[in-house]
Amino acid sequence: MADQVTLRWPVDNRIINRRFGEFPELYKQFGLPGHEGIDLYADHGDNIYAAADGRVSMAGHPNKHPYGMHIRVKHQVGSTAFETVYAHLSQINVQVGQQVKAGEVIGLADNTGNSTGSHLHLTLKITGKSTPGYPAGIVDPLPYLSGQVIGPPSPPTPTPDELTDLIVFPSDKLAFYSGPSKDAALWAFLTDGEPLRVMGNADQARQAIGKSDSLIKVKRRDGKEGWVVARFVRTTGGALPPTGLAVVPTVDGLNVRARPMVEAFSLGMVTPMDTLTVLGDEKVERPKIGQQLNWLNVKTPQGLVGYVAAWYVRAADAVSFGGPVMAFAPGGTAVKARVNTYLRKQPAPHSPRQQAIRRGDELIVISDPDDPPVQIGQKGDWVFVENSSGERGWVPSGALYLKK
Numbered sequence: 001m002a003d004q005v006t007l008r009w010p011v012d013n014r015i016i017n018r019r020f021g022e023f024p025e026l027y028k029q030f031g032l033p034g035h036e037g038i039d040l041y042a043d044h045g046d047n048i049y050a051a052a053d054g055r056v057s058m059a060g061h062p063n064k065h066p067y068g069m070h071i072r073v074k075h076q077v078g079s080t081a082f083e084t085v086y087a088h089l090s091q092i093n094v095q096v097g098q099q100v101k102a103g104e105v106i107g108l109a110d111n112t113g114n115s116t117g118s119h120l121h122l123t124l125k126i127t128g129k130s131t132p133g134y135p136a137g138i139v140d141p142l143p144y145l146s147g148q149v150i151g152p153p154s155p156p157t158p159t160p161d162e163l164t165d166l167i168v169f170p171s172d173k174l175a176f177y178s179g180p181s182k183d184a185a186l187w188a189f190l191t192d193g194e195p196l197r198v199m200g201n202a203d204q205a206r207q208a209i210g211k212s213d214s215l216i217k218v219k220r221r222d223g224k225e226g227w228v229v230a231r232f233v234r235t236t237g238g239a240l241p242p243t244g245l246a247v248v249p250t251v252d253g254l255n256v257r258a259r260p261m262v263e264a265f266s267l268g269m270v271t272p273m274d275t276l277t278v279l280g281d282e283k284v285e286r287p288k289i290g291q292q293l294n295w296l297n298v299k300t301p302q303g304l305v306g307y308v309a310a311w312y313v314r315a316a317d318a319v320s321f322g323g324p325v326m327a328f329a330p331g332g333t334a335v336k337a338r339v340n341t342y343l344r345k346q347p348a349p350h351s352p353r354q355q356a357i358r359r360g361d362e363l364i365v366i367s368d369p370d371d372p373p374v375q376i377g378q379k380g381d382w383v384f385v386e387n388s389s390g391e392r393g394w395v396p397s398g399a400l401y402l403k404k
């Protein structure tokens with residue numbers, strides 16, 4: 001069954017006596033902003049045709065109904081239900097429950113009911129549609145008599161040649177291919193900062209950008225069209241701005257690579273002690289954290305800019321504390337409490353409490369200069385500290401961060 005239909009004219013002529021919405025003053029008394037249908041020219045006894053295939057739901061002349069002798073036909077096209085009403089008839093040729101075909105004569109015209117001359121009044125009600133001020137479903141039938149379809153609109157299928165609103169930029173020297181394959185002719189290498197307009201399906205491209213090895217079609221400023229690997233483009237141009245987002249490697253010796261791929265040249269290595277600033281757009285980058293095959297463009301504390309495997313990092317949330325969460329702190333280092341906790345007598349959770357520590361309290365790490373620096377931020381470890389009133393004790397390392 002077709003899931004779309006247009007209306008067939010229910011009369012033999014194409015003369016409109018009264019359009020939809022006309023005569024608002026006249027229709028005020030019925031609580032309507034205007035004429036709730038369309039009046040078509042029909043002489044006494046002219047054929048009235050079903051406008052679409054359907055089933056008769058009402059046929060007759062209810063007492064004093066303004067429509068006089070009239071027929072209602074219910075239609076279903078795909079998931080869309082609609083109804084047509086044929087009013088002011090002189091004769092009805094169908095019965096309730098009867099299936100009718102588009103173009104079938106269902107009655108003859110007249111001016112019964114609230115009508116001053118022979119004509120056909122046609123009302124169209126489409127479930128789910130509406131016209132401001134009119135009862136639910138009431139719409140102007142004329143567009144549907146003129147070729148507009150009733151039914152779900154087919155989703156527009158973007159052609160590969162259609163320009164989208166999406167602009168992307170090479171994340172590095174970017175191969176520009178003549179076709180949608182890496183085996184296609186290599187036309188050029190595009191450089192950082194050149195805006196490229198994505199062609200075809202922007203949503204598909206968005207999902208692939210920075211991740212997928214699929215190729216997306218783009219148009220260069222000079223009008224030349226070609227394909228690039230989605231993995232090597234990004235949605236911002238130039239040097240990426242730092243986000244408020246920081247990540248920490250979950251493995252020792254994580255490579256910072258020149259390009260977002262495991263085969264790429266390693267620029268250096270970082271450890272769980274390094275806090276890496278994520279570059280780009282935080283909203284785009286944050287969901288990548290911990291995800292296989294995703295890459296983050298980061299800046300290391302040493303100033304190195306490159307890509308790290310997103311599945312080997314976790315969010316540091318360090319920035320919101322104002323300093324690194326994971327860091328080595330030699331004796332004398334100022335640290336802060338990231339949560340409310342206690343100064344305890346021994347480095348154990350059930351050891352007696354000496355004093356409450358409030359979130360944000362500043363503490364000084366106490367250790368012998370010969371001792372190795374303690375690692376703050378590490379769950380399960382304890383740090384010996386002194387608070388502002390000179391009291392010394394142990395606090396859980398995970399409750400601390402390094403004061404900037």
Ligand SMILES: [Zn+2]
Pocket residue numbers: 018035037038039120121122
């Ligand atoms: Zn009318």
